[in-house]
Every structure is written in structure tokens, then in C-alpha cells.
Amino acid sequence: MKTKIKQLLSPIFTRRDFIKSSSAVGGLAVAASSLSLPFKTEASQPVENHKQEKVVWSACTVNCGSRCPLRMHVVDGEIKWVDADNTGNDEYGDHQVRACLRGRSMRRRVYNPDRLKYPMKRIGKRGEGKFKRISWDEAYDEIANNLTRIRKDYGSEAIYLNYGTGTLGGTVTKSWPPGSTLIARLMNLTGGYLNHYGDYSTAQIAAGLNYTYGGFAANNSFSDLENTKLIVQFGNNPAETRMSGGGNIHHLMESKQRSNAKMIMIDPRYNDTAGGREDQWIPIRPGTDAALVAAIAHVMIKEDMVDQAFLDTYCVGYDAKTLPASAPANSDYKSYILGQSEDKTEKTPQWAAPITGIPADVIIKLAREIGSTKPCAIYQGWGLQRTANGEIACRSIAMLSLLTGNVGINGGGTGARESDYNIPFVRFPIPANPVKTAISMFLWTDAIVRGPEMTAKRDGVRGKDKLDMPIKFIWNYAGNCLINQHSDINRTHDILQDDSACEMIVVIDNHMTSSAKYADILLPDLTTSEQADFCMDAKASNMPYFIYADQAIKPQFETRGIYQICSDLAKRLGVEQAFTEGRDQEGWLRHLYQLTRASDPSLPDFETVRKQGIVKRRDPNGHFVAYKAFREDPLNNPLNTPSGKIEIYSERLATIASEWELAEGDVIHPLPIYATTPEGWNDPKRQQFPLQLTGFHYKARCHSTYGNVDIIKEAARQEMWINPMDAEQRGIANGDVIRIFNDRGELHINAKVTPRMMPGVVALGEGAWYAPDGQKVDHGGCINVLTTQRPSPLAKGNPQHTNLVEVQLVNKA
Numbered sequence: 156m157k158t159k160i161k162q163l164l165s166p167i168f169t170r171r172d173f174i175k176s177s178s179a180v181g182g183l184a185v186a187a188s189s190l191s192l193p194f195k196t197e198a199s200q201p202v203e204n205h206k207q208e209k210v211v212w213s214a215c216t217v218n219c220g221s222r223c224p225l226r227m228h229v230v231d232g233e234i235k236w237v238d239a240d241n242t243g244n245d246e247y248g249d250h251q252v253r254a255c256l257r258g259r260s261m262r263r264r265v266y267n268p269d270r271l272k273y274p275m276k277r278i279g280k281r282g283e284g285k286f287k288r289i290s291w292d293e294a295y296d297e298i299a300n301n302l303t304r305i306r307k308d309y310g311s312e313a314i315y316l317n318y319g320t321g322t323l324g325g326t327v328t329k330s331w332p333p334g335s336t337l338i339a340r341l342m343n344l345t346g347g348y349l350n351h352y353g354d355y356s357t358a359q360i361a362a363g364l365n366y367t368y369g370g371f372a373a374n375n376s377f378s379d380l381e382n383t384k385l386i387v388q389f390g391n392n393p394a395e396t397r398m399s400g401g402g403n404i405h406h407l408m409e410s411k412q413r414s415n416a417k418m419i420m421i422d423p424r425y426n427d428t429a430g431g432r433e434d435q436w437i438p439i440r441p442g443t444d445a446a447l448v449a450a451i452a453h454v455m456i457k458e459d460m461v462d463q464a465f466l467d468t469y470c471v472g473y474d475a476k477t478l479p480a481s482a483p484a485n486s487d488y489k490s491y492i493l494g495q496s497e498d499k500t501e502k503t504p505q506w507a508a509p510i511t512g513i514p515a516d517v518i519i520k521l522a523r524e525i526g527s528t529k530p531c532a533i534y535q536g537w538g539l540q541r542t543a544n545g546e547i548a549c550r551s552i553a554m555l556s557l558l559t560g561n562v563g564i565n566g567g568g569t570g571a572r573e574s575d576y577n578i579p580f581v582r583f584p585i586p587a588n589p590v591k592t593a594i595s596m597f598l599w600t601d602a603i604v605r606g607p608e609m610t611a612k613r614d615g616v617r618g619k620d621k622l623d624m625p626i627k628f629i630w631n632y633a634g635n636c637l638i639n640q641h642s643d644i645n646r647t648h649d650i651l652q653d654d655s656a657c658e659m660i661v662v663i664d665n666h667m668t669s670s671a672k673y674a675d676i677l678l679p680d681l682t683t684s685e686q687a688d689f690c691m692d693a694k695a696s697n698m699p700y701f702i703y704a705d706q707a708i709k710p711q712f713e714t715r716g717i718y719q720i721c722s723d724l725a726k727r728l729g730v731e732q733a734f735t736e737g738r739d740q741e742g743w744l745r746h747l748y749q750l751t752r753a754s755d756p757s758l759p760d761f762e763t764v765r766k767q768g769i770v771k772r773r774d775p776n777g778h779f780v781a782y783k784a785f786r787e788d789p790l791n792n793p794l795n796t797p798s799g800k801i802e803i804y805s806e807r808l809a810t811i812a813s814e815w816e817l818a819e820g821d822v823i824h825p826l827p828i829y830a831t832t833p834e835g836w837n838d839p840k841r842q843q844f845p846l847q848l849t850g851f852h853y854k855a856r857c858h859s860t861y862g863n864v865d866i867i868k869e870a871a872r873q874e875m876w877i878n879p880m881d882a883e884q885r886g887i888a889n890g891d892v893i894r895i896f897n898d899r900g901e902l903h904i905n906a907k908v909t910p911r912m913m914p915g916v917v918a919l920g921e922g923a924w925y926a927p928d929g930q931k932v933d934h935g936g937c938i939n940v941l942t943t944q945r946p947s948p949l950a951k952g953n954p955q956h957t958n959l960v961e962v963q964l965v966n967k968a
């Protein structure tokens with residue numbers, strides 16, 4: 156059974172698979188996969204290389220939510236192949252954290268033709284990719300002089316650290332959140348910078364469910380699914396988004412196998428996590444989950460399946476009994492469902508069917524199943540919240556856990572995304588930022604063109620009523636959000652063309668990405684293979700770990716690491732001692748680890764960690780059960796909400812809804828109601844652009860990272876998913892080249908015609924490398940030529956999965 160499960164997880168290969176297939180050819184290493192990736196097992200090293208070869212622990216630190224150790228096989232200073240974790244007994248709970256095919260292709264990133272080799276200065280227009288080689292000293296002078304000038308002319312609020320998660324998993328190299336980076340350390344020692352809040356991953360759910368649960372909402376760890384009877388997943392796809400052998404897909408499958416629980420997948424796309432393991436797939440129109448939830452609630456209320464005692468004890472605003480005094484009559488959740496509130500609409504399954512595209516009888520059956528199976532584990536991914544009005548949509552899903560009283564118990568959960576246990580680790584100290592202003596990470600393009608017009612109540616400026624300065628200087632470290640990953644590339648391009656608006660952009664990357672092409676000064680960074688670092692923060696359920704990634708090879712070309720870059724700049728800016736505190740990179744690693752061990756002496760010493768590469772632990776509590784203490788004793792363990800309870804009705808949101816200036820179609824509401832969205836299924840714009848386009852995080856890449864690895868591009872091609880009925884109407888067959896377009900942009904890519912996509916909706920994996928043809932048409936399949944910069948109402952986040960488009964045939968395959 157175990158092997159079967161692992162085989163189903165096609166991108167994850169087991170060590171046994173390799174050994175089996177290599178022994179079949181007399182000990183010579185042959186990859187078990189059909190992809191002949193350059194990796195071999197230790198047992199199968201070619202004899203002639205055996206002597207010179209060293210195996211060095213390294214890691215993959217990209218932001219895929221996992222984090223994998225890599226064993227670099229180095230011969231004559233060159234990585235020859237990449238192997239995965241081989242420690243432990245590989246039983247579940249002490250299993251190997253095996254890298255996915257992306258990590259195993261790391262060699263192809265390190266030695267990629269796109270690799271940046273030298274510092275460079277822009278000589279063409281931004282985006283043209285025309286640069287001249289300069290020395291490090293020239294680059295430092297340019298940066299230091301411009302920083303000093305811009306600080307003097309505009310103030311520190313004009314300096315911005317853009318979102319970038321390329322090395323999120325590192326410690327020295329950590330690229331996000333901005334306040335944890337070495338660039339922030341340097342900036343804060345020299346006057347500070349304009350901060351950002353929120354992230355492209357979770358902006359809406361972090362903001363929305365904060366009002367329900369107080370703080371970033373937790374859910375039970377996937378390992379706890381061994382205690383459940385029913386798993387319901389709303390747009391959650393760990394088979395693609397948590398792919399590591401130590402990642403959450405592994406925990407989901409192993410624990411599901413133990414409980415034998417049924418699994419229902421609710422997603423417009425038949426995703427890889429369903430992939431034959433689900434008991435039911437319920438395709439749903441994007442942006443309509445809250446309507447489905449409301450109809451489920453209706454059935455539960457009518458059929459007396461609601462856990463009234465739980466709602467009375469732990470929640471605010473389910474019915475009139477627990478509604479706050481400030482709330483108007485009939486503004487409770489039950490009244491909303493039964494049609495007694497403002498909209499006078501009963502949220503019956505018949506009402507929800509034409510909205511969601513799910514037949515009423517399927518909704519009724521689903522409601523009875525969720526209402527009568529105890530415990531029931533409701534989870535959501537982050538796809539459905541990365542949408543217009545996503546804050547309210549994700550809050551609604553929590554209602555299912557509340558109505559059924561599943562919060563705080565084993566086998567139950569909260570309706571948020573799964574949580575994980577992490578090993579506490581001391582990080583780089585970052586002095587306080589003298590600038591207190593912050594903008595949403597999504598509104599930096601607006602802050603360039605209309606910074607001083609941006610206010611707290613309209614644009615979500617924090618720390619101040621309004622922004623005083625536009626952004627004039629951007630640090631873009633390990634991020635591709637200048638272009639590739641930020642919405643509406645054509646708008647961003649136009650904004651960045653004017654170099655008297657944002658005057659200086661510094662990009663620090665490994666590769667010539669689309670963002671790198673917009674740099675004024677482009678600095679070539681080391682890869683993880685060329686330096687040492689501690690790597691951690693994996694989403695690994697109840698088996699947390701950290702990795703010591705050692706230096707496997709010498710820095711290539713003239714590359715320099717972020718610690719050296721910042722130290723050198725610190726010297727020029729007169730704060731060298733304060734920045735380095737007299738330590739080099741290894742000195743800091745030893746120092747931070749010493750502090751970590753001081754609080755947990757059971758951890759192995761530095762040299763041992765360096766040798767063994769990975770340190771694994773178990774969650775001391777077995778499984779993480781979210782809000783367990785609150786469930787057991789709500790008076791002594793209140794939540795971090797104003798009432799201390801779970802707020803179905805939020806007074807704070809009622810206040811915000813009445814005070815903020817919102818664009819038409821934006822909804823902030825004290826209750827988790829269903830709200831239609833701009834560019835949703837019923838927007839009149841559908842006459843022109845009849846298909847809903849949703850995005851997804853694709854196994855071919857981590858966002859754009861690994862997007863230039865030839866072999867992976869071939870294995871998992873960039874295609875737009877379309878249902879056979881929609882394709883036929885347009886004369887499109889599988890593999891044909893199509894154009895996808897709307898009023899923001901156009902791209903050409905191949906069609907994947909598949910019943911795995913529901914009719915009326917198309918999907919495109921995010922992160923493909925933007926490849927414009929000079930006419931603003933992209934040929935790489937980068938979805939962000941089609942997405943909007945209009946922010947979501949409450950979080951001011953990225954609604955990148957909410958788009959209307961039309962699709963036409965360009966060429967037959």
C-alpha cells in the first residue's frame with residue numbers, strides 16, 4: 156500500500172525505486188524516472204570518480220512551502236549530480252525528506268545559461284535587457300550614492316524592499332519577510348525604509364480569518380487526519396504545493412491511510428491531490444465557495460444538524476442570542492441563511508446551484524455528510540482567497556467547522572489551511588525600522604505613481620493616515636515580483652519605463668529573469684550551493700526539521716553572497732562594525748546556532764549538524780490541534796479577538812465597512828456572507844470575456860524559479876487547461892496553440908483539453924517566464940499579463956485567480 160501511494164505521487168520517487176532500478180543494470184546508476192535527471196545514489200557512484208568525489212549537504216530554499224536537503228556530489232569542484240535525504244529509517248514519522256524533481260535538478264540552476272555572472276548597469280530602457288558589465292566597486296558606488304541622495308531628497312519612506320521569496324528558507328540568505336532580511340538590517344542602520352505588510356500567498360486569508368479567530372488562523376496538522384472520519388478540502392492541492400518527501404502531501408496520504416477517512420475535493424480543477432485518491436470531486440465555479448457554504452448551512456439548520464451548544468459557548472453572532480449589542484436586529488448568521496436579514500433571500504441549495512454550478516442534490520448530500528460525520532476535518536488551500544473579495548470567501552469556509560463544532564478537537568479543525576510544528580531557531584537580529592509606515596505588498600506600483608495620494612482608509616496605508624512620498628528606490632532581492640509575479644505586467648512595464656518616477660532599482664538574483672531586466676544595477680548572487688546557511692521553515696506537519704547547507708562549490712564567475720554585498724555596502728555607508736559585529740558568514744551561523752542551542756541544549760552541536768546535514772524532530776504534542784486550549788477552557792484561554800471568542804459576526808469589520816472608502820463591487824461585511832466579485836461568474840463583462848481564468852501553483856516550478864530548467868519544462872509543460880465543451884465551441888483541440896486575452900493583455904500557449912477542468916472556467920499555472928515579442932504579446936504563458944492590479948477590499952491583496960478572458964485558436968497542433 157505504501158509503495159502504491161508513493162507511486163501515485165508521481166513526482167516523488169522513493170529511494171527503494173532507485174536502488175531497484177539501478178541494481179537491474181549491474182550497479183550502474185540509472186534514474187528510475189523517465190526523465191534522465193542527473194542524480195545517482197551513493198551506492199552507485201562510478202568507480203573512476205569514487206576517490207575524488209565528495210558529497211556535501213546543501214538545500215533547496217525556494218518558497219514552495221517545503222524545504223529539502225540536497226546531497227551534492229562534487230567532483231573537481233563541480234556538482235556532478237544531486238541526491239536526496241538518505242537519513243533515518245524511512246518509516247513514517249522518521250521518514251526521509253526527499254527532494255522533488257525540481258530540487259534534484261538544482262545543478263541545472265547553478266550552471267544555467269541564464270546565470271548572472273558580473274555586476275551590471277543598465278544601458279537600454281528598463282525591460283530591454285541591455286546592460287554593461289561594471290566592477291563591484293562601481294556597483295557599490297552607484298548604490299550607495301543613490302541611496303544617500305534619495306534619502307536626503309525624499310526621506311527614508313521613499314526606499315522600498317520589494318517582495319521576494321526566492322530564498323525564503325535560508326537564514327543568512329532569507330529574502331522574506333522584508334523585516335527579516337540583511338537588506339533590512341542594513342537599511343535600518345542607515346535610516347530605515349518603507350515596509351510592506353501581507354504577502355502574495357495569503358493576503359486575504361490572513362486578513363479575513365484574523366477577524367474570525369484572532370491572528371493568522373491555524374488548523375490541525377495533516378498528521379492529525381489519522382483521527383478523522385471525513386476530509387473536506389476546498390481548493391487545497393498539497394500534491395503540487397507541498398511536494399517534498401517531508402512535506403504535507405506525505406502526511407496527508409499516510410494519515411488518511413491510517414484513518415481510512417473519506418476525502419472530498421472541492422475545486423474547479425481536478426487537481427493532483429485528488430488524482431485518484433479522492434472519493435468525490437465537486438467542481439465549483441471560482442469565487443462561489445461562500446454560496447455553497449451558505450446552502451450547506453441552510454440544510455444543516457433545517458435538518459437540525461447544527462452544534463448549538465458549541466455555537467453558544469464559543470462563538471459570537473451565530474444567532475440573536477450571541478449577537479453583540481452594537482449589531483442591528485437580524486444581522487446574525489442564522490437570519491442571513493434563513494432569509495430574515497437585509498437581502499431577504501433564503502440560502503437554499505436551489506439558490507446556490509446556479510451560482511456555484513453544483514446541482515442542489517449534490518449540495519444536500521454534502522451537507523448531510525458533513526453534518527453527520529464526526530469528527531470532520533475541513534481544510535482550505537490559499538487559491539480561493541487569492542481572489543477579488545477573497546477575504547470574505549475564506550471566512551465562510553470556517554463556518555462549516557463552527558456549525559459542526561469541530562474546532563479544537565482531534566480529527567476536527569477550523570476550516571483554515573493545515574498548520575505545522577516548527578523547531579524554534581534564533582534568527583539574525585534586525586534593529587528596529589525608524590520608518591513606521593507600511594503599504595500592502597501588492598500596492599507598490601501604485602506607490603510609485605500616486606504615493607502621496609494613498610491613504611489609510613482607501614488604500615490600507617498603515618502606521619500613518621497617508622503616505623507622504625512615492626517610492627523612489629527599490630531593492631529587489633531574490634524576487635521576480637517586479638514583473639513576472641506581480642499582476643498586470645503591461646501596467647507595471649509602463650510605470651517602470653519612467654525612470655524619473657522610481658529612480659533606482661537594484662536587483663540581486665542568480666538569473667536573468669524578467670524582473671532582472673528592469674534593474675538599473677544588477678548584482679549576481681551566490682546560489683545556495685556556493686555558500687553555507689541554515690535552512691528551515693518547512694511545512695512539514697508534525698515532523699519538523701532544519702538543514703545545514705554547506706558550501707558545495709566555489710562561487711562561480713564574479714558572484715558574491717548577500718552577506719558580503721551588505722557588509723561591503725555597510726562599509727561604504729559608515730556602519731560596517733554595526734552591521735557585521737565583527738563576524739563573517741560562518742561566524743554568524745555559529746553564533747545563531749549557539750543561541751538556539753542555549754534555549755534547547757538537546758540539539759546536536761554545530762559540527763555534528765554540519766556532518767549529518769539534517770536535524771529532524773517530532774512535535775512534542777503528537778499532532779497540532781488548533782485552539783485546543785480554548786476549546787478546553789475558553790474563559791482562561793481566550794482567543795486574540797476583541798470578545799476572546801470566535802467571531803462569526805465581527806464588530807471590527809462592521810466599523811471598517813462603515814468607515815473605509817471602497818471601490819464599487821468591493822465587499823467588507825461583519826458576517827461571512829456570499830458576495831459576488833468583480834470579474835466573477837456573473838459579471839456583465841462576461842459578454843466580452845466569457846471564460847473565468849483561474850491560476851494555480853504548478854509542479855513544473857516554484858513560481859518562476861526552476862522555470863528555466865529545460866528538462867522540467869519538458870516533463871510538465873506550460874498549457875492552459877480547458878474543458879472539451881469549451882474547446883469544441885472554439886474549434887480547439889488538445890495541443891493547439893491558442894491566444895488567451897482580455898483588456899489587459901494577451902498570451903499565446905498550447906491548450907490542454909481535459910475534463911479535469913470544469914466548463915466555463917480555464918486555468919493556467921502561474922510562474923511561467925514572461926517572454927514578450929515586442930508587440931506586448933507573451934509567448935511564455937505568464938498569466939500575469941492577464942491579471943489585475945485592482946486590490947482586494949480589506950487586505951488590499953492580489954486577486955490573481957479572478958480574471959475574465961476569451962480564448963481563440965491561433966494554430967492547429
Ligand SMILES: Nc1nc2c(c(=O)[nH]1)N[C@H]1C(S)=C(S)[C@@H](COP(=O)(O)OP(=O)(O)OC[C@H]3O[C@@H](n4cnc5c(=O)[nH]c(N)nc54)[C@H](O)[C@@H]3O)O[C@H]1N2
Pocket residue numbers: 218318319320321322328355356357541632633634635636639640641642663664665666668680681682683850851852857858859860921922938939942955956
Ligand atoms: N498570477 C499569479 N501570480 C502570483 C501567484 C499566483 O498564484 N498567481 N502567486 C503569488 C505568490 S503566492 C507568491 S509567493 C509570489 C512569488 O513571487 P516571487 O517571490 O517573486 O517568487 P519567484 O518567482 O520564485 O522568484 C524568486 C526569485 O528569486 C531568485 N532566486 C532564487 N534563489 C536565489 C538566491 O539564492 N539568491 C537570489 N538573489 N535570488 C534567488 C529566482 O531566480 C527568482 O527570480 O508570486 C505571486 N504571484
Ligand SMILES: Nc1nc2c(c(=O)[nH]1)N[C@H]1C(S)=C(S)[C@@H](COP(=O)(O)OP(=O)(O)OC[C@H]3O[C@@H](n4cnc5c(=O)[nH]c(N)nc54)[C@H](O)[C@@H]3O)O[C@H]1N2
Pocket residue numbers: 218219220355356357389390391392395396397398421422423424426439440441442443444536537538539541849850851852853854855856857858859922956
Ligand atoms: N510546485 C509548487 N509548489 C508551490 C508553489 C509553486 O509555485 N509550485 N508555490 C508555493 C506558494 S508560495 C504558495 S503561496 C502555495 C500556494 O498554495 P495554494 O494557494 O493553495 O495553491 P493554488 O494552486 O493557487 O490553489 C490551490 C487550488 O485552489 C483551486 N482554486 C482556485 N480558485 C478556487 C475557488 O474559487 N474555489 C475553490 N474551491 N478552489 C479554487 C485551484 O484550482 C488549485 O487547485 O503553494 C506553494 N507550493
Ligand code: SF4
Pocket residue numbers: 215216217219220221222223253254255256257258259397398399400402857
Ligand atoms: S522545490 Fe520544494 S519540494 Fe522541491 S526540492 Fe525544492 S524545497 Fe523540496
Ligand SMILES: [Mo]
Pocket residue numbers: 218355356357
Ligand atoms: Mo506564495
